[in-house]
Amino acid sequence: MARYTGAVCRLCRREGTKLFLKGDRCFTEKCGVERRAYPPGQHGQGRGRTSDYGLQLREKQKVKRMYGVAESQFRGTMDDASHMRGRAGENLLVLLERRLDNVVFRLGFATSRAEARQLVRHGHFQVNGRKTNVPSFRVKPGMRVTLCVGSREIARITEALEALERRSLPGWLELDKEAFTGTVKAMPTREDITMPIQEQLIVELYSR
Numbered sequence: 001m002a003r004y005t006g007a008v009c010r011l012c013r014r015e016g017t018k019l020f021l022k023g024d025r026c027f028t029e030k031c032g033v034e035r036r037a038y039p040p041g042q043h044g045q046g047r048g049r050t051s052d053y054g055l056q057l058r059e060k061q062k063v064k065r066m067y068g069v070a071e072s073q074f075r076g077t078m079d080d081a082s083h084m085r086g087r088a089g090e091n092l093l094v095l096l097e098r099r100l101d102n103v104v105f106r107l108g109f110a111t112s113r114a115e116a117r118q119l120v121r122h123g124h125f126q127v128n129g130r131k132t133n134v135p136s137f138r139v140k141p142g143m144r145v146t147l148c149v150g151s152r153e154i155a156r157i158t159e160a161l162e163a164l165e166r167r168s169l170p171g172w173l174e175l176d177k178e179a180f181t182g183t184v185k186a187m188p189t190r191e192d193i194t195m196p197i198q199e200q201l202i203v204e205l206y207s208r
C-alpha cells in the first residue's frame, strides 16, 4: 500500500489533537494544531455532528496515524489483540507500543516515529546484538536495543538524544546513553500510554 506522503500536520488537524509526527516542530508554536485548531480543507470549520461510526473511524485513524501503521498491518495487530487475554483495546495499544520503531522513538534515538522507522529500516539498530531492520518487530522484557557502533556519530541521532528531556522516558524502558543502549524492563501497560485514546471505539469499529 502506498504510504501517505502529504502534509502531516493536516493529519493532526483532522484528528483534532497533536500526533507528534514532525519531531521538534511539534513542541513549538509553529505546530499546525496550535496555529489552526480546526480540521483542514475548505469546509474544515463548517463540519457539524458526527455519527457513531464517524467517531469510531476517527479514533482508529488517529491511532493508526500516530504509530504510522498501514491499514492492513493495523487490522492484523487488532486481530492479534483480540486473540490475547484481557481487553482487546488495551492489548492493541500495548502491541503497538512494543513495535521496534516505537521503542527507538521512545528511547529518544529519533524525534518522531517516522524518523525512527527509517533508522530501523536502514539497519542502524541491533536487538540483543543482532542487526534488526524490521520496524514492526515486537520487543519483549529483557531485550536490549542498541545503536550500531558505526551509526553513533550520526548528527540527527545524537541531536535527538540531546532533545530527549522534552519527552519523558516511559517506565518500562531504561536508557544507557553512554552505551547507546535501551533495555526493555517490562511489558508496557495501558497507563504508560498517556495520549488521549478511546480504544473501545476502535474495538467497536472492527466488530461491526
Ligand code: SF4
Binding pocket: 008, 009, 010, 012, 013, 017, 018, 019, 020, 021, 022, 023, 025, 026, 027, 030, 031, 032, 033, 034
Ligand atoms: Fe502534528 Fe507536529 Fe504538525 Fe503539530 S507540528 S500539527 S503535532 S505533526
